[in-house]
Amino acid sequence: MSLRALRWTTFSALVGLLSLLILAPIGSFLVLSFASLKNGVIDHAFSVQNYVDIVSSPTYLGVIWQTIVLCAGVMATTMMLGYPVAYFIWRRSPRWRSFWLLLFSLPLLMSYIVKIYTMRSILGVNGPLNSLLVFLGILDSPTPIFLFNRLSIFVTMSVILLPFALFPIYMSLAQLPKNLIHAAADLGATHLTTFRFVILPLTLPGTLAGGLFTFILAFGDYITPEMVGGPNGFTVGRMIWSQFGLAFNWPFGAALGAVVLLLALTAIAAASLINQRGEPR
Amino acid sequence: MTFFNAADGEERRAPRLADIDRTILALRNISKSYGSHVVLRSTDLEVERGEFITLLGPSGSGKTTILKIIGGFTEPSSGSLLFQGKEIGTQPAHKRPFNTVFQDYALFPHMTVLQNVGIGLRFRGEPRKVWSQKAERTLDLVGLSGFGARPISKLSGGQKQRVALARALICQPSIVLLDEPLAALDADLRRQMQVFLKDIQRKVDTTFLFVTHDQEEAMTISDRIVLMDVGRIQQIGTPEDIYYRPNSEFAARFFGENNLFEARIGSDGAVEFAFGRVSPGVSGASVGKALVAIRPENIELEPGSAERSLSVQCTVVDTYFIGAIRKYILAPEKDASLRLLAKSTSNRALHFDSGSKVEAFIDLARINVIREGAS
Amino acid sequence: MTSIWSQRLLDAVLFVFAAVLLVVLYSPLALSLVYSLIPVENGILDWAHPSVGPYLRMWDDPLIASAVRTTLLVGSVSVILAVILGVACALFVTSRLAVHTWLIEALVFMPFLLPPIVTGLSLLIYFDAVGIPRGTWTIICGHTLFVLAVIYKLVSDRLRALPRSLFEAAADLGGNGVQVFTIIVWPLIQPVVITAAILAFALSFDETLITAFLAGTNMTLPVRLWAMMRVGFSPSINALVTIVIMASAAIAVIVSARIRREQSEQ
Numbered sequence: 001m002s003l004r005a006l007r008w009t010t011f012s013a014l015v016g017l018l019s020l021l022i023l024a025p026i027g028s029f030l031v032l033s034f035a036s037l038k039n040g041v042i043d044h045a046f047s048v049q050n051y052v053d054i055v056s057s058p059t060y061l062g063v064i065w066q067t068i069v070l071c072a073g074v075m076a077t078t079m080m081l082g083y084p085v086a087y088f089i090w091r092r093s094p095r096w097r098s099f100w101l102l103l104f105s106l107p108l109l110m111s112y113i114v115k116i117y118t119m120r121s122i123l124g125v126n127g128p129l130n131s132l133l134v135f136l137g138i139l140d141s142p143t144p145i146f147l148f149n150r151l152s153i154f155v156t157m158s159v160i161l162l163p164f165a166l167f168p169i170y171m172s173l174a175q176l177p178k179n180l181i182h183a184a185a186d187l188g189a190t191h192l193t194t195f196r197f198v199i200l201p202l203t204l205p206g207t208l209a210g211g212l213f214t215f216i217l218a219f220g221d222y223i224t225p226e227m228v229g230g231p232n233g234f235t236v237g238r239m240i241w242s243q244f245g246l247a248f249n250w251p252f253g254a255a256l257g258a259v260v261l262l263l264a265l266t267a268i269a270a271a272s273l274i275n276q277r278g279e280p281r
Numbered sequence: 282m283t284f285f286n287a288a289d290g291e292e293r294r295a296p297r298l299a300d301i302d303r304t305i306l307a308l309r310n311i312s313k314s315y316g317s318h319v320v321l322r323s324t325d326l327e328v329e330r331g332e333f334i335t336l337l338g339p340s341g342s343g344k345t346t347i348l349k350i351i352g353g354f355t356e357p358s359s360g361s362l363l364f365q366g367k368e369i370g371t372q373p374a375h376k377r378p379f380n381t382v383f384q385d386y387a388l389f390p391h392m393t394v395l396q397n398v399g400i401g402l403r404f405r406g407e408p409r410k411v412w413s414q415k416a417e418r419t420l421d422l423v424g425l426s427g428f429g430a431r432p433i434s435k436l437s438g439g440q441k442q443r444v445a446l447a448r449a450l451i452c453q454p455s456i457v458l459l460d461e462p463l464a465a466l467d468a469d470l471r472r473q474m475q476v477f478l479k480d481i482q483r484k485v486d487t488t489f490l491f492v493t494h495d496q497e498e499a500m501t502i503s504d505r506i507v508l509m510d511v512g513r514i515q516q517i518g519t520p521e522d523i524y525y526r527p528n529s530e531f532a533a534r535f536f537g538e539n540n541l542f543e544a545r546i547g548s549d550g551a552v553e554f555a556f557g558r559v560s561p562g563v564s565g566a567s568v569g570k571a572l573v574a575i576r577p578e579n580i581e582l583e584p585g586s587a588e589r590s591l592s593v594q595c596t597v598v599d600t601y602f603i604g605a606i607r608k609y610i611l612a613p614e615k616d617a618s619l620r621l622l623a624k625s626t627s628n629r630a631l632h633f634d635s636g637s638k639v640e641a642f643i644d645l646a647r648i649n650v651i652r653e654g655a656s
Numbered sequence: 657m658t659s660i661w662s663q664r665l666l667d668a669v670l671f672v673f674a675a676v677l678l679v680v681l682y683s684p685l686a687l688s689l690v691y692s693l694i695p696v697e698n699g700i701l702d703w704a705h706p707s708v709g710p711y712l713r714m715w716d717d718p719l720i721a722s723a724v725r726t727t728l729l730v731g732s733v734s735v736i737l738a739v740i741l742g743v744a745c746a747l748f749v750t751s752r753l754a755v756h757t758w759l760i761e762a763l764v765f766m767p768f769l770l771p772p773i774v775t776g777l778s779l780l781i782y783f784d785a786v787g788i789p790r791g792t793w794t795i796i797c798g799h800t801l802f803v804l805a806v807i808y809k810l811v812s813d814r815l816r817a818l819p820r821s822l823f824e825a826a827a828d829l830g831g832n833g834v835q836v837f838t839i840i841v842w843p844l845i846q847p848v849v850i851t852a853a854i855l856a857f858a859l860s861f862d863e864t865l866i867t868a869f870l871a872g873t874n875m876t877l878p879v880r881l882w883a884m885m886r887v888g889f890s891p892s893i894n895a896l897v898t899i900v901i902m903a904s905a906a907i908a909v910i911v912s913a914r915i916r917r918e919q920s921e922q
Contacts, residue, residue: 111862111878159681264774387825452830
């Protein structure tokens, strides 16, 4: 077979297979979002009713907005906590850097479901957090406010997602040209000044990108809200999950999924825009 | 005086019928473009069996492109490639009877020296006993006896070079292609390897096609040089041919140092340039603009034995002692804005300091007149 | 110039901060270990009676045993499929045949970069539309797509690091496509493939968000655990959880050691 023929045969085979498994599912779910549920049966006639329902209902919009706020909070928290840690690791000698990176990345692989489960125990009335606060005298008696509400979703997600935010921040620090820092020092800058005028601005794009990635992950999480959110902790993710579970309204679930997809694509686009603008001019 | 009409170059490149038998590889109208970017213009070349031929030129001249086309790594945009008279352009690289020595050696890092050398035979299905024995013998040939078990990472540059050569030789290819193989070595090692390569080539009696941008290297080892520039062959000849009888300004400038002056050829064939009129000039030359090229070593500062010489009164502007050679920069009194570069061996009894007045003798039998054709 | 002392102060503050955060990050895992060994009664830890009973009783529960089997099966098969597909894509993209590589890369990275909930529900709807019932194979499909990106990225990076002349030399010396792959290319990428496979296996082992959509009666371990957690908890879960944590930690250490060795060799 000639080079050209071999090339296009292989290309078509690979793209065909991948599209079948990746594009087709996305296509089919988008298509389903334009269907509707009538009397418990799916009616495939084209209808934008689902989307109309979403944007016209204060309830749904409220949940979406609340979820955005919650995840933005998680994003901000992980960024703010992750930055000093990344900075700390960056300031270590190269030998120790990999050690610290490993230490902070281990939790990533250590069972997502377990973390949620244990956080539930930790935040509970009988849990160690309450015991610790009572022991320290901050609280008089254990309180249930840490669990089964939006606060607990917020705290749990932040704990789980912190390493995800940490790495992009560290990467952008590591990619700083060393001579810039030396140049700043050479010109008389103190550490604080160098940080404010050189390090922070240059690492901000990478940090934001990491934050957006965290935002996307948080937004699509439905297990955490379900486990620790209680009746008040209703997020978009949970809404979607219930459509495929008890509520059994697949078309509506698909429409909500499309909203999530749209948000995710927006976040990805924003992240790459930020990264591009942050490129050396 | 030699005269070179650019058109003559064409004649020298065309095959002489009597020598067709000696031609092992022929490129006919081979060209290569990437989109609108022409890398190699329509090229004809004949490679003779058993010769050490070098493609020489600056980067971008197209020399590596030719090598890659011959090896089968690049498809030409047009033209045909004839090996022993038969078209091989359609054959994929792994079927062609050529082997390549790459610039970065391209030794397989996960194999030992012996495994690297023997790989060509292994690809052909030879059993381990056969290929390992032959590999050992080839290693002996390149002076690396006993290196078989060594991992690639533990070799020096020169040793890697020889392993790459051994690997290319073991399959007994009809042509060995060498892609600037010595570029990464330091000067001393380079010189040693040049001699070594020439030696090996004679021993195995195989055609070597060598690519380099280093003119000294080309002159040292080649039987013939193919001088290239901007995707085109400028001149083909032995090192002496090209050095003493360049057919273009490019060729004249590329090798060593040269004095170049604008000139005019009159209707009587006389050549007129900055220092005078030379008559009788060349016969059969066409009237018009030309270039006169004078090698510095052909300018004497004391009257010599040359039959005909042109004398020019000069002042020495500067003089340099470079070991075996002494260089003089001269300013002719006739036109002090011009410069003449003269070279002589430094062990002459007489030498001149800056500022002194000398008479420069140009050996007329050894100047080149280059008539640049419309190309 | 910044004084040495202010630098030291900065480092000390950062260290404390990082240490606190480390404790916070590891507390769920550490506590899980504690709970598996120390019985709990109404939130009160009975430190007097530590026991490895939970670890021994772990396998009594048939649901757990089956979930572990499913997880291992899904992990192995997904990784094998992802390796085949990922290596194929990486080879294509870095070879002379490559064309429109952006398309292949976009497709490969999509299941990994999109929110798992979207990947999960899109596959669920798709399988339903095509008529494939939820089960082990749908899970395998989801996991294969999910880890494909990891395998592809690591292998293609490695292939790109190989000088082009190596492939030209192999062809030059007479190797046809198959020979070049088996004798030259595969030995050179094998270490990376193994590293990627281990990492992919770990990711598959832990994957919950996509799997929940695709599981039928046979669940993977995380999904089974989730189902059990909604009902209540039992010490046997803790024991299991601890083992999972230990295994993940071991895998993470192995993978990072391998990656570091790869990088220093290049």
